[in-house]
Amino acid sequence: MDSIPANRRFWNQFSSAYQHQHDPQIGAAPRLWGTYAVPDAHLRALGDVTGKRVLELGCGAGQWSRALAAEGAAVVGIDLSEAQLAAATRAMGAARYPLVQGAAEHLPFAADSFDLVFCDYGGLSWAPPHLAVPQAARVLRRGGRLVFNVASPWFEACYDEAAGHATTTLQQDYFGLDAIAEDDGVTSYQLTYGDWVRVLRGAGLVIDDLIEPRPDPGTANGYNRTDPPDWAHRWPAETLWVTHKP
Ligand SMILES: C[S@@+](CC[C@H](N)C(=O)[O-])C[C@H]1O[C@@H](n2cnc3c(N)ncnc32)[C@H](O)[C@@H]1O
Structure with a gap:
């Protein structure tokens, strides 16, 4: 299934409302991971990027990219949506970095181009991982790292669509997690732990x-309701994979 046209349409339509609602949280400080804005300083997932060639896969308005550019990384942001890229251009600070329109499924970069490929609910949440992960691996140099944050299978399995919040009971099957049809024809992707391991390896x-x-x-x-409110303190809502290309 090719989800690129519908996802591009969706993000173009949604961009303005999305940034209005979420930019204050995502952009509140540099290096905040995920829907709970957990500082990378606590998680230590990304490491020092000074002088590194970095690709943000599905960069949105570039809150992460502009922070890493300001730290001295040679960042490139790629995103499917021209509206999201326009938001990134508007928000770009003194540390300029290039933006590219394209899909995580077909990265328009040569092999061995980057020291770090990363995203936070970016291309690896919105493109089929069996296509996007090999592309990310291809553009990494040997020793380069792929680091990305996605919703956890726990969260997906416990999410009650009708009620619109995460619960403490299983709502949907764990086996068979893959393409998730959302509103407006948009598709997101989620894998079981075993499938993530197999795709990465x-x-x-x-x-x-x-x-x-x-x-x-x-x-x-800032994104999802949970019942109980401290759901993510008790169960893992997100999974932050840290990998490298040997
Ligand atoms: C939730 S945002 C992630 C950006 C930022 N970290 C944030 O949280 O806002 C998802 C981004 O992925 C982009 N996207 C969706 N499908 C994509 C694809 N196939 N390839 C690259 N980017 C994609 C969307 O346009 C959107 O900007």
């Missing part, structure tokens, strides 16, 4: 860590 990557961000009770989630 199949692309020749070594898994160094699987970080499960654990927000403190009371940490706001």
